[in-house]
Amino acid sequence: MTIGPDQAMGGRRGGLDGFFNLSGQGSSVAQEVRAGITTFLTMSYVLFVNPQILSGAIQVPNAFVQLLMATAIAAAFGSLAMGLVAKYPFAQAPGMGLNAFFAFSVVLGMGVPWQTALGAVFVSGVLFVLLSVLGARQAIVKAIPNSLKFAITGGIGAFLAFLGLRSAGIVVANEATMLGMGAVTAPGAWLALLGLLLTAVLMARNVKGAILYGILITSLIAVVLRLPVYPGGPEGALQAFQGFQNGVVGVPVWPSDLVGQLDLGGALALGLLNVVFTFFFVDFFDATGTLTGLAHRAGALTPDGDLPRARRTFAMDGLAAMFGAFMGTSTVTAYVESASGISEGGRTGLTAVVVGVLFLLATFLWPLAGAIPAAATAPALILVGALMMEGVRHIDWDDLTDSLPAFLTIIAMPLTFSIANGVSLGVIAYCVLKALTGKVREVSPVLYGVAALLLFRYVFLATE
Template sequence: MTQSSVEPRTTAEDAGPGSRVPAGRSWLDRYFHISERGSTVAREVRGGITTFMAMAYILLLNPLILNGKDVAGNVLSQPGLITATAFAAAATTLLMGFVGKVPLALAAGLSVSGVLASQVVPQMTWPQAMAMCVMYGVVICLLVVTGLRELIMNSIPLALKHGITMGIGLFIALIGLVKAGFVGKGSEFGPPVTLGAGGELAGWPVLIFCLTLLLIFMLQARAIPGAILIGIVVGTVVAVAVHSIAGLDAKAWNMSPPELSRGAVSMPDFSLFGHVEFGGWGEVGAITVGFIVFTLVLAGFFDAMATIIGVGTEAKLADERGRMPGLSKALFIDGAGGAIGGVSGGSGQTVFVESATGVGEGARTGLASVVTGLFFAACLFFTPLTAIVPPQVASAALVVIGAMMMQNAKHVDWGDRSVAIPVFLTVVLMPFTYSITPGVAAGVISYVAIKAAQGKAREVGGFMWALTAIFIVFFALNPIEGWLGVH
């Protein structure tokens, strides 16, 4: 492994121009190397709180995404999901703070949760799906230990990295629009998707979604810290008032209605912890299981990769090519988050782009992550309060995050067809297929093919050719399973 660039650097230059590392520092300063990185305890605490405020919505959105039935018709407990989401986020973020010592916070990856809900549980049970998270986490850890993960990060063209980020953003936004009822399924002889149910918007819940979405965008335009969380709180208050005055039933909200009768504090519900089942995949098939793990690796891998690049750039850790040499500890903890989330029952954990909000407030060390992790731990005792938020309000945050991830479009040279076409296919196929892997696969294959057509096959690199072969197999999985007699 190369020396990690996220390890504390002890030169005066790292502490800022003309600054000096003070003598007689506290143990906190020495452990997190706060002075060496030109920060203060106050900045780290403020940065950690800001990061938590920016990503606390995950306590609402992850249970929303994972509220579907598995192949056996079972549904996960909502209080259990909220507890699992909070616990896994707290555990992994604290680990990143104390061990990784960098201002990166982790929580349930929306792309991973989206894959579980849309592609995995229609084929297997929830405990088996959580086992998939453990397996993909172990795979990513092995990639880190062998140095392959950093090699892969540096081998994929930067334009494709930005395309993957944008595609995941559109995929997440579409999930939010569908969950809110703003987009609905079309009829057999009509368009595949429609505006709302039957081609029109109707009902208070959809209106509240629209108002919440606009409010968050307006707050972000004013650069208000914690805009997403503020929007969710305001939207929930409005939903509670509307529900009370209009007398709507639970069916109108697609979940339990927003009511204050449940109280605010309760003991954590660890009913989902440890519900992991390895095996029993006979009906699914070994090849399909392998590709499910591969899909989850891609979802967690590229989501985290794009996030680390973005936050690292904000903290001046990444170079102009998007490379961050020696991120071994941070990458390993990110990979371990898959296994921790699977065992907890709350989906695989990954680094969140909202960590950049804390960096923007001055956070430079792991102390900020410790503060964020402690806030998530405190949320374990406020499950009823978070359960009040209706899905239409929480879904607005999904659309906002999707919009934020589309900002990567400014880094793409749209005049270069060898770049623009692969990025376009990567971006559009993720939401259009309701899956992440087809977008990545189409982007990689088209990039290699176009470069070969231009006589630049050697510029592609051996890894990209190998990945192209793997993705060709992915697209041809159905006939291959038929030839092998595997179903």
């Protein structure tokens, strides 16, 4: 029997290529692995930052190590689910901001037991999955106009750049002006600027893996020159890299005091429904905005703005939140740092799978992540932020009903430190301006409904 060209191609595209459609996406195994490593290195700080934030609220023996393990396992599960089921290069991990809300607002501020707060996270995850399966989240994404989609992508870019500048100490808090310029001669700042220049040159010369090489070389400079850019010094001061005092392999510790400790009954009590609602709202629009922006950056959106496999993509986001709560950590969500891997060529779920595997390995090799300082990942965030601004040129800046909502979306994300706030302000402004200027029919009824809910949410929280 003669084998036709289609059959031959199908045979050659077996294995990873066939499962992830690497050839169809113009990618390769090497390219996806490189992108996954880049994403992991860019977001590996979560292994240390998340336990630091949550350990003040979750009081268990050996809290930091148990929370680190819970963070790594939850991030691995979320990333693997996104990669294997949704097949997109979007990594997931406990979200920054959501963990601070969990620890400081809910547990320490409101006095809610951490077990009950975990229950609230789990319930919000169930709601995410239900709305995803019913197609509600997909309908909302489709209803968002292209101008706001471009603005969401650009806003996330601005937010990423702000995170990078802040972690490098180039932008700092200032009591008089809220924000100010840090000491650029400080080791962390000049190291980040050097890494930014180095990585930018590599990218301009079209060097494959430029972002990854930039992170590794900048980290090597920090180690060799013994720059004080690592946490752990006396009274919170930074210090030089202390080496791998206990080796590069650490024995994993099962977080037995965290796993399965969530209190669902307490979370569903009438007095805590506002906590569940807040967890639900913030992650719904934060993750929806993040996934939309990342999908646009990856070229995954269709010409009419739809996201293929949207239901399973959003469902995996909700499932990851549920699993993270069961493991004992705050809401797991799509990570905006995935944009660094996408910029390295990540186009399929194999990128996310690589991230998930690396998080699993981190439970054994987590001391290695300690050699990557924030000053080394900051340049990647800044450069990726710059790349994500590309789409704003497609916004119709001559039409104020398009341009003002887009501008509010972009500027609100870094200034309010929230992707959800940027999306919310943009949607509300877009609907109000269109309605008041005789362009009611330009807006989907779904988007009007979303805007009404967003207004209710802000009023509701204001009265609380």
